[in-house]
Amino acid sequence: MREQIETVKAGRPERDPVVRSPARLQARPRRADAVVIGAGPYGLATAAHLAAGGLTVRTFGEPMESWRQRMPAGMYLKSTPSASSISAPRSGHTLADFCAATGEEPLVGHRPVPIDSFIRYGLWFMDRNVPEVEQRRVVRVARDGSGFSVVLGDGEEFGASSVVVASGLSGAERVPAELTAVASVSHSSEHHDLSPFAGKRVAIIGAGQSALENAAILHEHGADVEVFVRGPRVVFAGPPADVTRQGRGTVLKPESPLGPGWSLFVFTHLAGRFRHLPVPVRLHLVATVLGPFGAWWLRDRVEGCVPVHLGHRLEAATSEGDQVKLTFAGPSGERRVAAFDHVMAATGYQVDVDRLDFLDAGLRREITRTAGTWPALGPSFDSSVPGLYFTGLAAAAAYGPLMRFVAGTEFAGRRVAAAASRRRGSMLRRL
Structure with missing residues:
Protein backbone atom coordinates (compact mmCIF):
# COMPACT_ATOMS: atom_id res chain seq x y z
CA MET A 1 0.00 0.00 0.00
CA GLU A 173 8.28 37.37 -1.47
CA ARG A 174 9.34 40.92 -2.26
CA VAL A 175 7.32 43.77 -0.72
CA PRO A 176 8.18 47.47 -1.20
CA ALA A 177 9.82 48.97 1.88
CA GLU A 178 7.08 51.63 2.02
CA LEU A 179 4.52 48.92 2.80
CA THR A 180 6.34 46.75 5.32
CA ALA A 181 5.23 48.61 8.47
CA VAL A 182 1.58 49.06 7.51
CA ALA A 183 -1.37 46.84 8.42
CA SER A 184 -3.83 45.57 5.79
CA VAL A 185 -0.99 44.90 3.36
CA SER A 186 -0.15 41.54 1.82
CA HIS A 187 1.88 39.98 -0.94
CA SER A 188 -0.12 38.55 -3.83
CA SER A 189 1.17 35.06 -2.94
CA GLU A 190 -0.63 35.11 0.41
CA HIS A 191 -4.09 34.54 -1.07
CA HIS A 192 -5.78 31.52 -2.57
CA ASP A 193 -9.38 32.64 -2.15
CA LEU A 194 -9.97 36.25 -3.20
CA SER A 195 -13.73 36.21 -2.62
CA PRO A 196 -13.48 37.77 0.91
CA PHE A 197 -12.43 41.01 -0.79
CA ALA A 198 -15.85 41.43 -2.39
CA GLY A 199 -17.09 44.97 -1.79
CA LYS A 200 -13.67 46.15 -0.58
CA ARG A 201 -11.45 48.84 -2.07
CA VAL A 202 -8.20 47.13 -3.03
CA ALA A 203 -5.02 48.63 -4.48
CA ILE A 204 -2.59 46.40 -6.35
CA ILE A 205 1.00 47.49 -6.81
CA GLY A 206 2.66 45.90 -9.85
CA ALA A 207 2.50 45.44 -13.60
CA GLY A 208 3.03 41.73 -14.23
CA GLN A 209 0.83 38.69 -14.59
CA SER A 210 0.17 38.39 -10.85
CA ALA A 211 -0.91 42.02 -10.57
CA LEU A 212 -3.17 41.94 -13.60
CA GLU A 213 -4.70 38.52 -13.00
CA ASN A 214 -5.35 39.19 -9.32
CA ALA A 215 -6.98 42.47 -10.36
CA ALA A 216 -9.21 40.67 -12.87
CA ILE A 217 -10.25 38.01 -10.36
CA LEU A 218 -10.88 40.58 -7.63
CA HIS A 219 -13.03 42.62 -10.02
CA GLU A 220 -14.99 39.49 -10.95
CA HIS A 221 -15.56 38.83 -7.23
CA GLY A 222 -17.04 42.31 -6.81
CA ALA A 223 -14.08 44.17 -5.35
CA ASP A 224 -13.40 47.82 -6.21
CA VAL A 225 -9.84 47.32 -7.40
CA GLU A 226 -7.25 49.67 -8.89
CA VAL A 227 -3.78 48.87 -10.22
CA PHE A 228 -0.81 51.20 -9.80
CA VAL A 229 2.12 50.77 -12.17
CA ARG A 230 5.47 52.50 -11.80
CA GLY A 231 6.32 52.29 -15.50
CA PRO A 232 4.75 54.09 -18.46
CA ARG A 233 2.76 51.16 -19.82
CA VAL A 234 1.25 47.74 -19.23
CA VAL A 235 2.14 45.06 -21.75
CA PHE A 236 -0.02 42.15 -22.87
CA ALA A 237 1.25 39.33 -25.05
CA GLY A 238 -0.26 39.13 -28.51
CA PRO A 239 -2.80 36.36 -29.17
CA PRO A 240 -1.63 33.31 -31.13
CA ALA A 241 -2.90 32.86 -34.67
CA ASP A 242 -4.80 29.74 -33.61
CA VAL A 243 -5.55 29.07 -29.96
CA THR A 244 -6.05 25.33 -30.53
CA ARG A 245 -2.75 24.74 -32.30
CA GLN A 246 0.82 25.33 -31.30
CA GLY A 247 2.97 25.78 -34.38
CA ARG A 248 6.39 24.35 -35.09
CA GLY A 249 7.79 27.85 -35.46
CA THR A 250 9.91 29.19 -38.28
CA VAL A 251 13.58 29.82 -38.92
CA LEU A 252 13.06 33.40 -37.77
CA LYS A 253 10.92 32.45 -34.77
CA PRO A 254 11.60 28.89 -33.62
CA GLU A 255 9.24 27.50 -31.00
CA SER A 256 10.40 26.77 -27.47
CA PRO A 257 8.66 25.97 -24.17
CA LEU A 258 9.08 29.64 -23.24
CA GLY A 259 7.56 30.90 -26.49
CA PRO A 260 8.62 31.70 -30.06
CA GLY A 261 11.86 33.46 -30.91
CA TRP A 262 15.58 32.77 -31.01
CA SER A 263 16.34 34.30 -27.61
CA LEU A 264 13.77 32.12 -25.85
CA PHE A 265 14.95 29.10 -27.85
CA VAL A 266 18.51 29.72 -26.63
CA PHE A 267 17.47 30.21 -23.00
CA THR A 268 15.65 26.87 -23.18
CA HIS A 269 18.15 24.72 -25.03
CA LEU A 270 21.41 26.27 -23.81
CA ALA A 271 20.46 26.80 -20.17
CA GLY A 272 23.66 25.08 -19.07
CA ARG A 273 25.75 27.86 -20.58
CA PHE A 274 23.83 30.71 -19.02
CA ARG A 275 25.99 30.67 -15.88
CA HIS A 276 29.07 31.59 -17.92
CA LEU A 277 27.64 35.03 -18.72
CA PRO A 278 28.78 38.00 -16.60
CA VAL A 279 26.76 38.31 -13.41
CA PRO A 280 25.18 41.70 -14.28
CA VAL A 281 24.03 40.30 -17.63
CA ARG A 282 22.52 37.22 -15.99
CA LEU A 283 20.63 39.22 -13.39
CA HIS A 284 19.33 41.63 -16.03
CA LEU A 285 18.09 38.76 -18.21
CA VAL A 286 16.43 36.95 -15.31
CA ALA A 287 14.59 40.15 -14.39
CA THR A 288 13.58 41.22 -17.90
CA VAL A 289 13.16 38.16 -20.15
CA LEU A 290 9.46 37.35 -20.08
CA GLY A 291 9.33 40.10 -17.48
CA PRO A 292 6.27 42.04 -16.34
CA PHE A 293 3.45 41.48 -18.82
CA GLY A 294 0.00 39.96 -18.96
CA ALA A 295 -1.00 36.87 -20.92
CA TRP A 296 -2.95 37.43 -24.14
CA TRP A 297 -6.12 35.93 -22.69
CA LEU A 298 -6.09 38.39 -19.78
CA ARG A 299 -6.40 41.64 -21.73
CA ASP A 300 -10.20 41.58 -22.11
CA ARG A 301 -10.62 40.95 -18.37
CA VAL A 302 -8.55 44.01 -17.44
CA GLU A 303 -8.93 46.71 -20.08
CA GLY A 304 -12.19 48.57 -19.59
CA CYS A 305 -12.82 46.68 -16.34
CA VAL A 306 -10.05 47.68 -13.93
CA PRO A 307 -8.54 51.19 -13.61
CA VAL A 308 -4.78 51.00 -14.26
CA HIS A 309 -2.74 54.05 -13.25
CA LEU A 310 0.53 54.32 -15.18
CA GLY A 311 3.64 56.20 -14.10
CA HIS A 312 2.73 56.09 -10.42
CA ARG A 313 5.65 55.65 -8.01
CA LEU A 314 4.74 54.73 -4.43
CA GLU A 315 6.19 57.28 -2.00
CA ALA A 316 4.52 56.49 1.32
CA ALA A 317 1.90 54.36 3.03
CA THR A 318 0.23 55.07 6.37
CA SER A 319 -2.56 53.51 8.38
CA GLU A 320 -5.64 55.66 8.77
CA GLY A 321 -8.30 53.93 10.82
CA ASP A 322 -9.17 50.67 9.09
CA GLN A 323 -7.72 51.85 5.81
CA VAL A 324 -4.31 52.35 4.22
CA LYS A 325 -3.52 55.75 2.75
CA LEU A 326 -1.15 55.57 -0.22
CA THR A 327 0.81 58.50 -1.59
CA PHE A 328 2.10 58.32 -5.15
CA ALA A 329 4.18 60.57 -7.36
CA GLY A 330 2.27 60.76 -10.65
CA PRO A 331 3.65 60.76 -14.20
CA SER A 332 4.13 64.53 -14.21
CA GLY A 333 5.44 64.69 -10.66
CA GLU A 334 2.07 65.52 -9.15
CA ARG A 335 1.17 63.94 -5.82
CA ARG A 336 -1.80 61.58 -5.64
CA VAL A 337 -3.28 60.30 -2.37
CA ALA A 338 -5.87 57.53 -2.14
CA ALA A 339 -7.24 55.34 0.66
CA PHE A 340 -7.96 51.60 0.40
CA ASP A 341 -9.24 48.81 2.59
CA HIS A 342 -6.36 46.59 1.52
CA VAL A 343 -3.12 46.86 -0.45
CA MET A 344 -1.72 43.91 -2.36
CA ALA A 345 1.91 43.93 -3.46
CA ALA A 346 2.28 41.95 -6.68
CA THR A 347 5.92 42.93 -6.83
CA GLY A 348 7.60 39.62 -7.50
Whole structure:
Protein backbone atom coordinates (compact mmCIF):
# COMPACT_ATOMS: atom_id res chain seq x y z
CA MET A 1 0.00 0.00 0.00
CA ARG A 2 1.37 3.41 -0.87
CA GLU A 3 0.95 6.76 0.82
CA GLN A 4 -1.83 8.45 -1.10
CA ILE A 5 -3.37 11.87 -1.28
CA GLU A 6 -7.09 11.97 -1.93
CA THR A 7 -8.09 14.60 -4.46
CA VAL A 8 -11.32 15.64 -6.07
CA LYS A 9 -11.82 15.01 -9.79
CA ALA A 10 -13.46 18.32 -10.58
CA GLY A 11 -13.98 21.73 -9.09
CA ARG A 12 -11.56 23.34 -6.69
CA PRO A 13 -8.94 20.93 -5.34
CA GLU A 14 -8.95 20.23 -1.62
CA ARG A 15 -6.84 22.80 0.15
CA ASP A 16 -5.61 20.35 2.78
CA PRO A 17 -5.48 16.89 1.17
CA VAL A 18 -6.06 13.91 3.42
CA VAL A 19 -2.95 11.81 3.78
CA ARG A 20 -2.97 8.15 4.75
CA SER A 21 0.27 7.01 6.34
CA PRO A 22 0.63 3.22 6.08
CA ALA A 23 2.36 1.51 8.97
CA ARG A 24 5.36 0.55 6.88
CA LEU A 25 6.15 4.23 6.36
CA GLN A 26 6.84 4.66 10.06
CA ALA A 27 10.20 2.88 9.77
CA ARG A 28 12.56 5.29 8.09
CA PRO A 29 16.25 4.82 7.29
CA ARG A 30 18.71 6.46 9.64
CA ARG A 31 20.50 7.81 6.59
CA ALA A 32 19.24 8.78 3.14
CA ASP A 33 21.23 9.12 -0.04
CA ALA A 34 19.31 12.29 -0.83
CA VAL A 35 16.78 14.59 0.82
CA VAL A 36 14.54 16.84 -1.25
CA ILE A 37 13.03 19.84 0.53
CA GLY A 38 9.92 20.93 -1.35
CA ALA A 39 7.11 19.03 -3.07
CA GLY A 40 6.19 21.35 -5.92
CA PRO A 41 7.00 20.62 -9.57
CA TYR A 42 10.78 20.97 -9.14
CA GLY A 43 10.90 18.94 -5.93
CA LEU A 44 8.71 16.18 -7.35
CA ALA A 45 10.65 16.00 -10.62
CA THR A 46 14.00 15.87 -8.84
CA ALA A 47 12.82 13.23 -6.37
CA ALA A 48 11.44 11.10 -9.21
CA HIS A 49 14.75 11.19 -11.09
CA LEU A 50 16.75 10.51 -7.92
CA ALA A 51 14.63 7.46 -7.07
CA ALA A 52 14.87 6.17 -10.63
CA GLY A 53 18.66 6.28 -10.24
CA GLY A 54 18.44 3.85 -7.34
CA LEU A 55 19.03 6.34 -4.54
CA THR A 56 17.29 6.23 -1.18
CA VAL A 57 15.29 9.45 -1.24
CA ARG A 58 13.21 11.23 1.35
CA THR A 59 11.05 14.11 0.12
CA PHE A 60 9.50 16.66 2.47
CA GLY A 61 6.86 19.31 2.00
CA GLU A 62 3.18 19.96 1.41
CA PRO A 63 2.45 18.62 -2.09
CA MET A 64 1.95 21.48 -4.58
CA GLU A 65 1.69 23.84 -1.60
CA SER A 66 2.40 27.10 -3.41
CA TRP A 67 -0.08 26.21 -6.13
CA ARG A 68 -2.79 25.18 -3.65
CA GLN A 69 -2.36 27.97 -1.12
CA ARG A 70 -0.34 30.82 -2.64
CA MET A 71 -2.01 31.31 -6.00
CA PRO A 72 -5.56 32.55 -6.52
CA ALA A 73 -8.33 30.13 -7.33
CA GLY A 74 -9.45 30.74 -10.87
CA MET A 75 -6.03 31.68 -12.24
CA TYR A 76 -4.38 30.14 -15.30
CA LEU A 77 -0.79 29.17 -15.96
CA LYS A 78 1.22 31.55 -18.09
CA SER A 79 2.88 28.64 -19.92
CA THR A 80 1.21 26.64 -22.70
CA PRO A 81 0.05 23.04 -22.10
CA SER A 82 3.06 21.57 -23.92
CA ALA A 83 5.39 23.53 -21.61
CA SER A 84 3.56 22.61 -18.39
CA SER A 85 4.60 18.99 -17.85
CA ILE A 86 6.65 17.90 -14.85
CA SER A 87 9.70 15.88 -15.86
CA ALA A 88 9.57 12.16 -15.10
CA PRO A 89 12.26 9.51 -15.60
CA ARG A 90 9.93 7.46 -17.78
CA SER A 91 7.21 8.22 -20.31
CA GLY A 92 3.50 8.46 -19.57
CA HIS A 93 3.46 11.31 -17.05
CA THR A 94 2.94 14.49 -19.06
CA LEU A 95 0.02 16.86 -18.62
CA ALA A 96 -1.51 15.34 -21.75
CA ASP A 97 -1.10 11.84 -20.28
CA PHE A 98 -2.87 13.00 -17.13
CA CYS A 99 -5.81 14.39 -19.10
CA ALA A 100 -6.11 11.16 -21.09
CA ALA A 101 -5.87 8.95 -18.00
CA THR A 102 -8.37 10.86 -15.88
CA GLY A 103 -10.87 12.00 -18.49
CA GLU A 104 -10.04 15.68 -18.01
CA GLU A 105 -10.73 17.95 -20.94
CA PRO A 106 -7.64 17.83 -23.21
CA LEU A 107 -5.39 20.86 -22.90
CA VAL A 108 -3.73 21.49 -26.23
CA GLY A 109 -2.14 24.24 -28.29
CA HIS A 110 -2.22 27.65 -26.65
CA ARG A 111 -5.26 27.05 -24.46
CA PRO A 112 -4.52 28.37 -20.97
CA VAL A 113 -4.09 25.73 -18.28
CA PRO A 114 -6.46 26.23 -15.28
CA ILE A 115 -4.64 26.10 -11.98
CA ASP A 116 -7.10 23.52 -10.61
CA SER A 117 -6.24 21.17 -13.47
CA PHE A 118 -2.53 21.69 -12.91
CA ILE A 119 -2.83 21.00 -9.18
CA ARG A 120 -4.68 17.75 -9.87
CA TYR A 121 -1.99 16.88 -12.41
CA GLY A 122 0.77 17.54 -9.87
CA LEU A 123 -0.87 15.28 -7.27
CA TRP A 124 -1.47 12.60 -9.93
CA PHE A 125 2.21 12.83 -10.91
CA MET A 126 3.26 12.55 -7.28
CA ASP A 127 1.12 9.47 -6.65
CA ARG A 128 2.81 7.68 -9.54
CA ASN A 129 6.39 8.88 -9.14
CA VAL A 130 6.98 10.11 -5.59
CA PRO A 131 4.25 8.37 -3.55
CA GLU A 132 6.00 8.68 -0.18
CA VAL A 133 6.22 12.46 0.14
CA GLU A 134 6.35 13.25 3.85
CA GLN A 135 4.21 16.19 4.91
CA ARG A 136 6.62 17.05 7.68
CA ARG A 137 8.63 20.21 8.14
CA VAL A 138 12.39 20.29 7.88
CA VAL A 139 13.57 22.68 10.60
CA ARG A 140 17.34 22.28 10.38
CA VAL A 141 19.94 21.13 7.89
CA ALA A 142 23.55 21.26 9.07
CA ARG A 143 26.91 19.88 8.03
CA ASP A 144 27.75 16.48 9.49
CA GLY A 145 31.12 15.18 8.35
CA SER A 146 31.02 14.73 4.59
CA GLY A 147 27.21 14.79 4.60
CA PHE A 148 24.37 16.47 6.43
CA SER A 149 22.27 16.19 9.55
CA VAL A 150 18.56 16.77 8.94
CA VAL A 151 16.15 17.58 11.77
CA LEU A 152 12.37 17.50 11.38
CA GLY A 153 9.73 19.45 13.24
CA ASP A 154 8.71 16.40 15.27
CA GLY A 155 12.27 15.89 16.50
CA GLU A 156 13.41 13.11 14.18
CA GLU A 157 17.04 13.48 13.15
CA PHE A 158 18.83 11.52 10.46
CA GLY A 159 21.76 11.79 8.07
CA ALA A 160 21.85 12.48 4.35
CA SER A 161 24.59 12.38 1.74
CA SER A 162 22.95 15.06 -0.42
CA VAL A 163 20.30 17.74 0.14
CA VAL A 164 18.28 19.39 -2.63
CA VAL A 165 16.58 22.70 -1.83
CA ALA A 166 13.46 22.97 -3.99
CA SER A 167 11.46 25.29 -1.76
CA GLY A 168 10.13 27.39 -4.63
CA LEU A 169 8.59 30.76 -3.81
CA SER A 170 8.48 30.22 -0.06
CA GLY A 171 10.33 32.99 1.74
CA ALA A 172 11.17 34.89 -1.45
CA GLU A 173 8.28 37.37 -1.47
CA ARG A 174 9.34 40.92 -2.26
CA VAL A 175 7.32 43.77 -0.72
CA PRO A 176 8.18 47.47 -1.20
CA ALA A 177 9.82 48.97 1.88
CA GLU A 178 7.08 51.63 2.02
CA LEU A 179 4.52 48.92 2.80
CA THR A 180 6.34 46.75 5.32
CA ALA A 181 5.23 48.61 8.47
CA VAL A 182 1.58 49.06 7.51
CA ALA A 183 -1.37 46.84 8.42
CA SER A 184 -3.83 45.57 5.79
CA VAL A 185 -0.99 44.90 3.36
CA SER A 186 -0.15 41.54 1.82
CA HIS A 187 1.88 39.98 -0.94
CA SER A 188 -0.12 38.55 -3.83
CA SER A 189 1.17 35.06 -2.94
CA GLU A 190 -0.63 35.11 0.41
CA HIS A 191 -4.09 34.54 -1.07
CA HIS A 192 -5.78 31.52 -2.57
CA ASP A 193 -9.38 32.64 -2.15
CA LEU A 194 -9.97 36.25 -3.20
CA SER A 195 -13.73 36.21 -2.62
CA PRO A 196 -13.48 37.77 0.91
CA PHE A 197 -12.43 41.01 -0.79
CA ALA A 198 -15.85 41.43 -2.39
CA GLY A 199 -17.09 44.97 -1.79
CA LYS A 200 -13.67 46.15 -0.58
CA ARG A 201 -11.45 48.84 -2.07
CA VAL A 202 -8.20 47.13 -3.03
CA ALA A 203 -5.02 48.63 -4.48
CA ILE A 204 -2.59 46.40 -6.35
CA ILE A 205 1.00 47.49 -6.81
CA GLY A 206 2.66 45.90 -9.85
CA ALA A 207 2.50 45.44 -13.60
CA GLY A 208 3.03 41.73 -14.23
CA GLN A 209 0.83 38.69 -14.59
CA SER A 210 0.17 38.39 -10.85
CA ALA A 211 -0.91 42.02 -10.57
CA LEU A 212 -3.17 41.94 -13.60
CA GLU A 213 -4.70 38.52 -13.00
CA ASN A 214 -5.35 39.19 -9.32
CA ALA A 215 -6.98 42.47 -10.36
CA ALA A 216 -9.21 40.67 -12.87
CA ILE A 217 -10.25 38.01 -10.36
CA LEU A 218 -10.88 40.58 -7.63
CA HIS A 219 -13.03 42.62 -10.02
CA GLU A 220 -14.99 39.49 -10.95
CA HIS A 221 -15.56 38.83 -7.23
CA GLY A 222 -17.04 42.31 -6.81
CA ALA A 223 -14.08 44.17 -5.35
CA ASP A 224 -13.40 47.82 -6.21
CA VAL A 225 -9.84 47.32 -7.40
CA GLU A 226 -7.25 49.67 -8.89
CA VAL A 227 -3.78 48.87 -10.22
CA PHE A 228 -0.81 51.20 -9.80
CA VAL A 229 2.12 50.77 -12.17
CA ARG A 230 5.47 52.50 -11.80
CA GLY A 231 6.32 52.29 -15.50
CA PRO A 232 4.75 54.09 -18.46
CA ARG A 233 2.76 51.16 -19.82
CA VAL A 234 1.25 47.74 -19.23
CA VAL A 235 2.14 45.06 -21.75
CA PHE A 236 -0.02 42.15 -22.87
CA ALA A 237 1.25 39.33 -25.05
CA GLY A 238 -0.26 39.13 -28.51
CA PRO A 239 -2.80 36.36 -29.17
CA PRO A 240 -1.63 33.31 -31.13
CA ALA A 241 -2.90 32.86 -34.67
CA ASP A 242 -4.80 29.74 -33.61
CA VAL A 243 -5.55 29.07 -29.96
CA THR A 244 -6.05 25.33 -30.53
CA ARG A 245 -2.75 24.74 -32.30
CA GLN A 246 0.82 25.33 -31.30
CA GLY A 247 2.97 25.78 -34.38
CA ARG A 248 6.39 24.35 -35.09
CA GLY A 249 7.79 27.85 -35.46
CA THR A 250 9.91 29.19 -38.28
CA VAL A 251 13.58 29.82 -38.92
CA LEU A 252 13.06 33.40 -37.77
CA LYS A 253 10.92 32.45 -34.77
CA PRO A 254 11.60 28.89 -33.62
CA GLU A 255 9.24 27.50 -31.00
CA SER A 256 10.40 26.77 -27.47
CA PRO A 257 8.66 25.97 -24.17
CA LEU A 258 9.08 29.64 -23.24
CA GLY A 259 7.56 30.90 -26.49
CA PRO A 260 8.62 31.70 -30.06
CA GLY A 261 11.86 33.46 -30.91
CA TRP A 262 15.58 32.77 -31.01
CA SER A 263 16.34 34.30 -27.61
CA LEU A 264 13.77 32.12 -25.85
CA PHE A 265 14.95 29.10 -27.85
CA VAL A 266 18.51 29.72 -26.63
CA PHE A 267 17.47 30.21 -23.00
CA THR A 268 15.65 26.87 -23.18
CA HIS A 269 18.15 24.72 -25.03
CA LEU A 270 21.41 26.27 -23.81
CA ALA A 271 20.46 26.80 -20.17
CA GLY A 272 23.66 25.08 -19.07
CA ARG A 273 25.75 27.86 -20.58
CA PHE A 274 23.83 30.71 -19.02
CA ARG A 275 25.99 30.67 -15.88
CA HIS A 276 29.07 31.59 -17.92
CA LEU A 277 27.64 35.03 -18.72
CA PRO A 278 28.78 38.00 -16.60
CA VAL A 279 26.76 38.31 -13.41
CA PRO A 280 25.18 41.70 -14.28
CA VAL A 281 24.03 40.30 -17.63
CA ARG A 282 22.52 37.22 -15.99
CA LEU A 283 20.63 39.22 -13.39
CA HIS A 284 19.33 41.63 -16.03
CA LEU A 285 18.09 38.76 -18.21
CA VAL A 286 16.43 36.95 -15.31
CA ALA A 287 14.59 40.15 -14.39
CA THR A 288 13.58 41.22 -17.90
CA VAL A 289 13.16 38.16 -20.15
CA LEU A 290 9.46 37.35 -20.08
CA GLY A 291 9.33 40.10 -17.48
CA PRO A 292 6.27 42.04 -16.34
CA PHE A 293 3.45 41.48 -18.82
CA GLY A 294 0.00 39.96 -18.96
CA ALA A 295 -1.00 36.87 -20.92
CA TRP A 296 -2.95 37.43 -24.14
CA TRP A 297 -6.12 35.93 -22.69
CA LEU A 298 -6.09 38.39 -19.78
CA ARG A 299 -6.40 41.64 -21.73
CA ASP A 300 -10.20 41.58 -22.11
CA ARG A 301 -10.62 40.95 -18.37
CA VAL A 302 -8.55 44.01 -17.44
CA GLU A 303 -8.93 46.71 -20.08
CA GLY A 304 -12.19 48.57 -19.59
CA CYS A 305 -12.82 46.68 -16.34
CA VAL A 306 -10.05 47.68 -13.93
CA PRO A 307 -8.54 51.19 -13.61
CA VAL A 308 -4.78 51.00 -14.26
CA HIS A 309 -2.74 54.05 -13.25
CA LEU A 310 0.53 54.32 -15.18
CA GLY A 311 3.64 56.20 -14.10
CA HIS A 312 2.73 56.09 -10.42
CA ARG A 313 5.65 55.65 -8.01
CA LEU A 314 4.74 54.73 -4.43
CA GLU A 315 6.19 57.28 -2.00
CA ALA A 316 4.52 56.49 1.32
CA ALA A 317 1.90 54.36 3.03
CA THR A 318 0.23 55.07 6.37
CA SER A 319 -2.56 53.51 8.38
CA GLU A 320 -5.64 55.66 8.77
CA GLY A 321 -8.30 53.93 10.82
CA ASP A 322 -9.17 50.67 9.09
CA GLN A 323 -7.72 51.85 5.81
CA VAL A 324 -4.31 52.35 4.22
CA LYS A 325 -3.52 55.75 2.75
CA LEU A 326 -1.15 55.57 -0.22
CA THR A 327 0.81 58.50 -1.59
CA PHE A 328 2.10 58.32 -5.15
CA ALA A 329 4.18 60.57 -7.36
CA GLY A 330 2.27 60.76 -10.65
CA PRO A 331 3.65 60.76 -14.20
CA SER A 332 4.13 64.53 -14.21
CA GLY A 333 5.44 64.69 -10.66
CA GLU A 334 2.07 65.52 -9.15
CA ARG A 335 1.17 63.94 -5.82
CA ARG A 336 -1.80 61.58 -5.64
CA VAL A 337 -3.28 60.30 -2.37
CA ALA A 338 -5.87 57.53 -2.14
CA ALA A 339 -7.24 55.34 0.66
CA PHE A 340 -7.96 51.60 0.40
CA ASP A 341 -9.24 48.81 2.59
CA HIS A 342 -6.36 46.59 1.52
CA VAL A 343 -3.12 46.86 -0.45
CA MET A 344 -1.72 43.91 -2.36
CA ALA A 345 1.91 43.93 -3.46
CA ALA A 346 2.28 41.95 -6.68
CA THR A 347 5.92 42.93 -6.83
CA GLY A 348 7.60 39.62 -7.50
CA TYR A 349 10.19 37.61 -5.64
CA GLN A 350 13.80 37.96 -4.53
CA VAL A 351 15.82 34.85 -3.77
CA ASP A 352 17.89 35.25 -0.61
CA VAL A 353 19.78 32.33 0.90
CA ASP A 354 19.67 34.00 4.32
CA ARG A 355 15.88 33.73 4.32
CA LEU A 356 16.09 29.93 4.12
CA ASP A 357 16.06 29.57 7.89
CA PHE A 358 15.88 25.76 7.79
CA LEU A 359 19.51 25.85 6.68
CA ASP A 360 21.80 26.14 9.70
CA ALA A 361 23.39 29.58 10.03
CA GLY A 362 26.86 28.08 9.75
CA LEU A 363 25.85 26.22 6.61
CA ARG A 364 24.39 29.38 5.07
CA ARG A 365 27.67 31.20 5.69
CA GLU A 366 29.51 28.55 3.67
CA ILE A 367 27.35 29.09 0.59
CA THR A 368 29.05 31.29 -1.98
CA ARG A 369 26.63 33.92 -3.29
CA THR A 370 25.89 35.61 -6.58
CA ALA A 371 25.06 39.30 -6.11
CA GLY A 372 24.90 38.76 -2.37
CA THR A 373 21.66 36.76 -2.17
CA TRP A 374 21.53 34.06 -4.87
CA PRO A 375 23.39 30.76 -4.39
CA ALA A 376 26.33 30.50 -6.79
CA LEU A 377 25.88 27.19 -8.61
CA GLY A 378 28.12 24.89 -10.60
CA PRO A 379 27.34 22.78 -13.68
CA SER A 380 25.02 20.40 -11.79
CA PHE A 381 23.05 22.86 -9.64
CA ASP A 382 25.70 22.27 -6.99
CA SER A 383 26.49 24.97 -4.46
CA SER A 384 29.89 25.67 -2.91
CA VAL A 385 28.95 23.20 -0.16
CA PRO A 386 29.53 19.67 -1.54
CA GLY A 387 26.26 17.76 -1.72
CA LEU A 388 23.99 20.80 -1.35
CA TYR A 389 21.95 21.61 -4.46
CA PHE A 390 19.45 24.34 -5.32
CA THR A 391 16.80 24.05 -8.01
CA GLY A 392 13.80 25.98 -9.32
CA LEU A 393 13.63 29.73 -8.80
CA ALA A 394 16.76 29.70 -6.61
CA ALA A 395 18.74 28.50 -9.63
CA ALA A 396 17.54 31.21 -12.02
CA ALA A 397 20.61 33.42 -11.59
CA ALA A 398 22.77 30.48 -12.71
CA TYR A 399 20.58 28.85 -15.36
CA GLY A 400 18.33 31.61 -16.58
CA PRO A 401 14.62 32.31 -17.09
CA LEU A 402 13.85 28.63 -17.79
CA MET A 403 14.06 28.00 -14.03
CA ARG A 404 11.00 30.20 -13.47
CA PHE A 405 8.78 27.79 -15.41
CA VAL A 406 7.65 24.17 -15.06
CA ALA A 407 9.41 23.37 -18.34
CA GLY A 408 12.72 23.72 -16.51
CA THR A 409 12.09 20.57 -14.44
CA GLU A 410 13.43 18.39 -17.27
CA PHE A 411 16.82 20.11 -17.40
CA ALA A 412 17.13 20.49 -13.63
CA GLY A 413 15.80 17.11 -12.49
CA ARG A 414 18.13 15.03 -14.62
CA ARG A 415 21.23 17.08 -13.81
CA VAL A 416 20.72 17.08 -10.06
CA ALA A 417 19.94 13.35 -10.01
CA ALA A 418 23.05 12.51 -12.03
CA ALA A 419 25.24 14.62 -9.74
CA ALA A 420 23.80 13.10 -6.56
CA SER A 421 24.31 9.60 -7.99
CA ARG A 422 27.95 10.38 -8.75
CA ARG A 423 28.40 11.74 -5.24
CA ARG A 424 26.92 8.62 -3.67
CA GLY A 425 29.24 6.43 -5.75
CA SER A 426 32.24 8.51 -4.72
CA MET A 427 31.32 8.32 -1.04
CA LEU A 428 30.83 4.55 -1.24
CA ARG A 429 34.25 4.11 -2.80
CA ARG A 430 35.82 5.98 0.10
CA LEU A 431 34.33 3.60 2.66
